Amino acid sequence: MLEKFISFILSRPAFLRTLIKRRGVVGHLWHGLLNSGPNLLNWLQDRWKKMDLFDESFTEEAKTNPWYALGGMWYWVWVLVLVSGFILMIYYVPVTDQAFQSIERIQYNWKWGTIPIGAIVRGIHKYGADSFIILATMRVYRIWFTGSYKQGHELTFIVALLILIVGMYSGLTGYLLIWNQRALWATKVMATFPLYLDQNPTWIPGGAFINATNQGKTTAQILLGGTSIGPATVTRFYSFHFMLSFLLMIFFELRVYNRSFKRMNISHWTKFIIFSIILLVTIFIPAAFGSPANPEVTPNPILSDWYFLAMYHMLKLQDPYLATVLTVGIPFLVLLAMFLDRRPEKGWGQRQIFNWIGIGGFIYWIVFSFLIINSIADLHRDAPLWYYSMGLFLLIGYFQDWAYVMKRDNARWYQTFHIFFVGFLLVSMSANTLYHYFGDIREWNILAKPMMLEMLAQNPGLTQDQAFDILEATQPTLNLWKTPASAVALGKPLGMELWKIHVIGWLTFTVLGTVLGLQRWARKRDLATDAALAKAKPKTAGV
Secondary structure (H helix, E strand, C coil): CHHHHHHHHHCCCHHHHHCCCCCHHHHHHHHHHHCHHHHHHHHHHHHHHHCCCCCHHHHHHHCCCHHHHHHHHHHHHHHHHHHHHHHHHHHCCCCCCCHHHHHHHHHHCCCECCECHHHHHHHHHHHHHHHHHHHHHHHHHHHHHHCCCCCCCHHHHHHHHHHHHHHHHHHHHHHHCCCEHHHHHHHHHHHCCHHHHHCCCCCCCCHHHHHHHCHHHHHHHHHHCCCCCCHHHHHHHHHHHHHHHHHHHHHHHHHHHHHCCCCCCCCHHHHHHHHHHHHHHHHHCCCCCCCECCCCCCCCCCCCCHHHHHHHHHHHHCCHHHHHHHHHHHHHHHHHHHHHCCCCCCCHHHCHHHHHHHHHHHHHHHHHHHHHHCCCCCHHHHHHHHHHHHHHHHHHHHHHHHHHHHHHHCCCHHHHCCHHHHHHHHHHHHHHHHHHHHCCCCCCCCCHHHHHHHHHHHCCCCCHHHHHHHHHHHCHHHCCCCCCHHHHHCCCCCCCCHHHHHHHHHHHHHHHHHHHHHHHHHHHHHHHHHHHHHHHCCCCCCC
16 A cells, blocks of 8 residues: 555656657656656665675575675674673763773673673673674675675665664764773864864855855754763763664664564574684783873874774865765765666676775775874875875776777777766866866965975075965966965966866766767667567568
8 A cells, every 4th residue: 555655646647758759868868757756666675675684695605605694794793792782881871970980890890700791791892893894894895896786786785885884883972982082082073074064165056055054063063962072972972872773773673574584694603703703802902991081181193993094084184174075975976886887797807997996995994094093194295196096996997897898799999988987087187186286385285385394494484374475476387276366356367277177178078978878878778669669569471
């Protein structure tokens, strides 16, 4: 009954279907829009039936290939985390003036004879949570690199990615509950992220409205329970920490109840080995809890838990607003890339551009984490390098894919070459280079910074702003990307304004690529429709 009601609501009047014939780009887009409601419902129903939560569809493969047992492994680790967390709830006090002391009592006073039960339970909770994130990450990568999200399994990948994100943010909320120095200041850094969302450029649709209504500031205050971290923050994070796992568990158990499948496709020996590894790590490397939180003393460097280190480094490398947008946008970009992978092939050598997206993401995570741990970050030197490398990864993957498609289809190079995709990447790489080498000398200009420092060394009485003023007046070619607003206000002539050329390039490649791609798509749909009609047409008997 519910499905019929939804189908009725999403349906369109029949006369709209006769307005435009189902031919060409416009016709297929029109009919696709009319059918979008029922098609979306059918798509969700089909994917819902095929969705794997714990790799339950790979029971046989898991017996010989441990990569297909990752779903059962992370669920088992999650059970350990939940059980240990419930036990810790009995002794933990979620109040700022008692939280750290309650952790100390759990760690040192809760014993059974000489066995430190509290330290073991807390270690299982801590290292179990780390294992959860490691296994969830490995599962996301396995699905990505094997192309297991294809053939109607997109929802499996979406849920796997959501599990990883929920696990990370559950760890973030639990991180503050210790109420130690490191957790306090790491949370302060994370709490500033929403504030930058009130600095949207006004040309972005809705940007001025978001800025005027202070939605970023409001979000931060809702999370913190006020304008700063305090007792209300601990209470809210304690609630979030419990709620994230509890709601996710309800969803999973309803799914299991509905489908009646086995939760863990792993043996009891595998469960025992995983538990033993976590227990051994707990015994030999007891979970640390640092020193009590002190808002008056800022640690250097401020570091989060290991899985957020790369994000912290990204914040150091670029404008905070852009870093915030990228942090929120990365999961959506990953999902966009998944939906763009339309070819049916799953083999490693048959979809290299998507392999390189995964490889690049892993490299950035490892290297960024290493750099921030060792306090290596230069805004003017490193940012263009990393942006440039993103384009190189995509180009390497594309040219490998291009070679495969030429060989598969036995086609000439110009028949399969996507000039608009390559052109868009090259324009982006050019923009990145020129922006960082010939941009605003007070912000991103790599060439201007050493010149400013040399001028200050020769003239100790100058300030940085005075040195930049001199550079702007004496070396106008330092900034070719965009004339500063201060210069425009003074009536100075515009520079080369190279940003305009790149915007034209982006728009040209995007529009032409989209138009030609839609034409090719519509042509294939027309041919498929003609073939279906010809097949259905009754054959005329020969005379």
